[in-house]
Amino acid sequence: MEPLRTLKVGLDSLLLEFGSGGEVVEAFRSARSRRDEGLLEAIEIIPAARTLLLSGVEVDRVLGDLEHWGAGAGEQQQPELIELPIRYDGPDIESVARLWDCTAQEAASFHSSLEYSVDFCGFAPGFAYCSGLPEGYEVPRLTRPRSAVPARSVGLAAGYTGVYPRASPGGWQLIGSVDIPVWQEGSGDPALLRPGCRVRFVP
Incomplete structure (x- = not known):
């Protein structure tokens, strides 16, 4: 796995820059698998659009280990699939x-x-x-974002699909709504959708 650029951040952080969101997802899954297998010690693994x-x-x-990312049994595990009624x-x-x-x-x-x-x-x-x-x-x-978008609304923007976890302003084009919450405040793991998982929308 070859990032376009690597940047040391502070004393103990590293930013990896990739050419596409798909490469970030692949790197995120590899990093998480390597941490689970004890091959990577990291406090946080945070994906973004290209980093x-x-x-x-x-x-x-x-840096010395990056060439081995993507190898091993961990990457062969199928990421979690979440089906959202829409x-x-x-x-x-x-x-x-x-x-x-x-x-x-x-x-x-x-x-x-x-x-x-889920890229990030x-x-x-x-x-x-x-x-x-x-x-x-x-x-x-949208040229003019809405001042209020209902929770669970499904929107499109650029090449992404997103589900609004709560009511908020928003500028994505709304195509539907899901029937289950994607964010549960107060839960130990409040987010239903997490980086790396797969999603299907089921009418």
Whole structure:
């Protein structure tokens, strides 16, 4: 596994920069597997759109070990699959269908036919950026963001699908809503969607 660039951050952190979100997901899964197997000591492993931050590591040791990432039994384990019941009733489903040159029903069928991967979380606690839309199906953000988006709304922006964990302002185009919470405040593990897991939307 070859990052485009590595950057030492402080005394015990390392930032890895990659060329695509898919490479970040692969690196995140490898890092987590190696930590589980005792091959990597890291306090935190934090993915973003194009980077992976490793904190609490021996930087020189990690740099010398990067070429071995992706090898081993850990990577062969299938990531967790989470199925989200969805209703394609969003106010922007018709607009998205026009962008995709199809009907709203065809847009819903196409979106639900794909499997997605949680690349990283951000914007709000529990908001997962799910990749999986093919090239050419990118959706622009709204010109004027909404002042309030209901919790559990499913939106599209750029090449990502996201589920709003709670009511908040937002500029993603809304195509539907899911029937189960993706964020449970007060729970020991409040986020349903975590980096590295797979997601399917089930009508």
